[in-house]
Amino acid sequence: MVSSKQAITIRPALASDVDVAVELILAAAESLLVGIFGGGDKQITRDFLTNAWKIKHSQFGYGQHIVICVDGEAAGICTHWQKDMPEVFAKDTAKSIVDFYTLEQAQDVIARSKAATYAILIPKETSLIIGHVAVLANFRRLGLAGKLVSFVENIALQKSKTILALDVEQDNRIAIAFYRSIGFVEDKEGPDRSPFMHMTKPLTRKF
Secondary structure, three states: OOOOOOOEEEEEOOHHHHHHHHHHHHHHOHHHHHHHHOOOOHHHHHHHHHHHHOOOOOOOOHHHEEEEEEOOEEEEEEEEEOOOOOHHHHHHHHHHHHOOOOHHHHHHHHHHHHHHHHHOOOOOOOEEEEEEEEEOHHHOOOOHHHHHHHHHHHHHHHOOOOEEEEEEEOOOHHHHHHHHHOOOEEOOOOOOOOOEEEEEEEOOOOO
């Protein structure tokens, strides 16, 4: 567990977190992201994410993420979203694609993204989706992922959401076991034959 001498802090992500952030975002859903944004090429995906991170309010932008730090060093990351996102989210997400790819490539990326949406949870009015939860290898087993999830739970409650939801790859047994240990259960309402397990956690306001 965390040493009493280690300072654990959670803060909004910064543009300067780009190197750690790209590594962690890729680690959180590599096969999905490489398939959509790289057409199977990991380096193209990495370059896209590096560019997108700098576009603050895009799907992969620093303004959409939070970072957990150990003694000031970025150690983990996550994001969250809901059904009705601000207009700037869609605008910056589109910009991140058209700025990086040619027109033809951008059309292919959008088509692959749409094809993959069948497998991903669609937010409900009452839910907040958490994603990109990842911690650097040398900071694991310190309880950091749990702290990130708890932080987002509080955000969800502040937004009057009653459910925290997420997608996790079906074969990622370690992650599934972790989420179950902190109160998530499988959501059977997800699409059939999805490569992801859809999990939800009911939220109760703490007094």
